Amino acid sequence: xxxxxxxxxxxxxxxxxxxxxxxxxxxxxxxxxxxxxxxxxxxxxxxxxxxxxxxxxxxxxxxxxxxxxxxxxxxxxxxxxxxxxxxxxxxxxxxxxxxxxxxxxxxxxxxxxxxxxxxxxxxxxxxxxxxxxxxxxxxxxxxxxxxxxxxxxxxxxxxxxxxxxxxxxxxxxxxxxxxxxxxxxxxxxxxxxxxxxxxxxxxxxxxxxxxxxxxxxxxxxxxxxxxxxxxxxxxxxxxxxxxxxxxxxxxxxxxxxxxxxxxxx
Amino acid sequence: xxxxxxxxxxxxxxxxxxxxxxxxxxxxxxxxxxxxxxxxxxxxxxxxxxxxxxxxxxxxxxxxxxxxxxxxxxxxxxxxxxxxxxxxxxxxxxxxxxxxxxxxxxxxxxxxxxxxxxxxxxxxxxxxxxxxxxxxxxxxxxxxxxxxxxxxxxxxxxxxxxxxxxxxxxxxxxxxxxxxxxxxxxxxxxxxxxxxxxxxxxxxxxxxxxxxxxxxxxxxxxxxxxxxxxxxxxxxxxxx
Numbered sequence: 001x002x003x004x005x006x007x008x009x010x011x012x013x014x015x016x017x018x019x020x021x022x023x024x025x026x027x028x029x030x031x032x033x034x035x036x037x038x039x040x041x042x043x044x045x046x047x048x049x050x051x052x053x054x055x056x057x058x059x060x061x062x063x064x065x066x067x068x069x070x071x072x073x074x075x076x077x078x079x080x081x082x083x084x085x086x087x088x089x090x091x092x093x094x095x096x097x098x099x100x101x102x103x104x105x106x107x108x109x110x111x112x113x114x115x116x117x118x119x120x121x122x123x124x125x126x127x128x129x130x131x132x133x134x135x136x137x138x139x140x141x142x143x144x145x146x147x148x149x150x151x152x153x154x155x156x157x158x159x160x161x162x163x164x165x166x167x168x169x170x171x172x173x174x175x176x177x178x179x180x181x182x183x184x185x186x187x188x189x190x191x192x193x194x195x196x197x198x199x200x201x202x203x204x205x206x207x208x209x210x211x212x213x214x215x216x217x218x219x220x221x222x223x224x225x226x227x228x229x230x231x232x233x234x235x236x237x238x239x240x241x242x243x244x245x246x247x248x249x250x251x252x253x254x255x256x257x258x259x260x261x262x263x264x265x
Numbered sequence: 266x267x268x269x270x271x272x273x274x275x276x277x278x279x280x281x282x283x284x285x286x287x288x289x290x291x292x293x294x295x296x297x298x299x300x301x302x303x304x305x306x307x308x309x310x311x312x313x314x315x316x317x318x319x320x321x322x323x324x325x326x327x328x329x330x331x332x333x334x335x336x337x338x339x340x341x342x343x344x345x346x347x348x349x350x351x352x353x354x355x356x357x358x359x360x361x362x363x364x365x366x367x368x369x370x371x372x373x374x375x376x377x378x379x380x381x382x383x384x385x386x387x388x389x390x391x392x393x394x395x396x397x398x399x400x401x402x403x404x405x406x407x408x409x410x411x412x413x414x415x416x417x418x419x420x421x422x423x424x425x426x427x428x429x430x431x432x433x434x435x436x437x438x439x440x441x442x443x444x445x446x447x448x449x450x451x452x453x454x455x456x457x458x459x460x461x462x463x464x465x466x467x468x469x470x471x472x473x474x475x476x477x478x479x480x481x482x483x484x485x486x487x488x489x490x491x492x493x494x495x496x497x498x499x500x501x502x503x504x505x
Contacts, residue, residue, distance in 0.1 A: 151406050151424060151425050152406070154405045154406035154407075154423050154424070154425060155405060155406040155407040155425065157405055158405030158406065158407055158408055159407075161405075194423060194424070194441075196403070196421075
């Protein structure tokens with residue numbers, strides 16, 4: 001079966017596209033799938049850093065497109081997992097170095113022997129975004145529970161629908177449950193109320209994510225990390241499994257849990 | 266006098282506006298010269314600059330025959346008002362000039378006064394009413410609908426989306442973006458929605474914002490009363 005191309009995008013920057021891409025890739029690869037990530041953020045590459053593969057870059061995506069390297073040569077193998085690879089972005093070029101047609105061609109080649117091709121889109125709605133979405137079979141839209149990120153996600157959903165790539169699936173990232181409870185943060189329902197697209201993941205805010213990104217070891221590698229667990233759940237949903245959404249309650253004490261059991265508030 | 270007066274159009278010149286699939290069609294009739302037609306168009310656009318801002322305009326000047334240079338000049342002046350002149354209709358000579366000026370000549374130049382489709386004719390003649398633009402999907406952030414006439418949306422109008430219509434706006438869904446009814450100056454225009462929570466509501470030259478999150482959503486109709494916009498619960502009786 002030919003591999004599936006999944007593009008991760010958001011419109012707004014800083015909502016966690018790259019972290020999400022790295023973690024879903026790790027979680028998919030942990031199941032034994034063959035996964036390759038493409039960093040489509042040419043000129044502002046990050047995915048290599050988050051995945052901890054920066055020091056192994058020899059060739060990049062522009063080298064492939066311009067014929068200086070074969071696809072296999074530019075694929076960096078992640079040694080922590082059986083079959084995970086990265087095609088890094090070029091840092092010294094810009095979005096115009098690659099066209100949507102180049103991306104489709106590259107994806108077609110990768111489909112032959114990979115199960116999943118994850119494309120990390122740059123922020124914005126311009127060339128880089130169009131490059132990233134062009135080859136997509138499925139689009140994951142990452143947003144944060146804040147008004148501006150949701151507004152941008154709404155724009156992205158509209159553009160994806162116009163491209164005929166379905167409404168996409170939503171990942172709500174960096175949810176702080178205690179803030180939602182205080183009414184200081186949009187709830188999952190508020191976000192879905194505006195966007196009205198299927199939800200595929202809710203990821204709690206987790207300081208561990210920042211630490212793991214800086215260390216180049218995606219949180220999904222850590223069995224105990226809650227955000228990592230949320231990403232593993234997303235991966236399983238992508239594989240077609242029916243995984244219930246985890247309760248994002250703060251860790252509660254024994255007495256509170258006992259109280260909840262008896263319906264006390 | 267005998268000299269051409271730039272800046273004034275003869276009263277006999279009329280400019281009519283019609284929403285077409287590709288934007289707005291401006292039809293100029295009764296102008297004695299191209300200059301007069303161009304001035305009439307500019308005056309018309311300046312009257313309701315807000316409505317035209319960002320619009321794509323096709324121009325039908327009948328049997329006038331402007332030079333390519335004059336067309337290019339008008340396009341430049343319109344561009345300064347953020348209006349895109351993309352095609353000019355008329356005789357063969359104009360079409361040639363328009364091509365020379367780099368304009369599109371995609372609309373068939375045959376009788377642009379005639380309604381575009383048979384349905385238009387039948388609809389108007391069968392029932393007393395006016396044609397409207399039906400948008401049968403949700404308008405997400407960044408989408409803009411501009412129409413010379415009424416607009417009906419079956420779906421939501423999300424924050425960041427806008428509708429600008431010279432007539433009424435009806436939203437069968439939640440209106441949370443910007444709606445401008447009667448953009449041409451028609452104060453009798455109304456805006457209705459199943460849930461009326463617009464970022465901003467405009468009717469003709471009046472502007473209002475939603476008073477804040479309401480409790481239970483209910484169908485409402487907004488209109489101008491005593492010089493300001495008021496929203497009332499839809500009572501199921503006549504709209505006017």
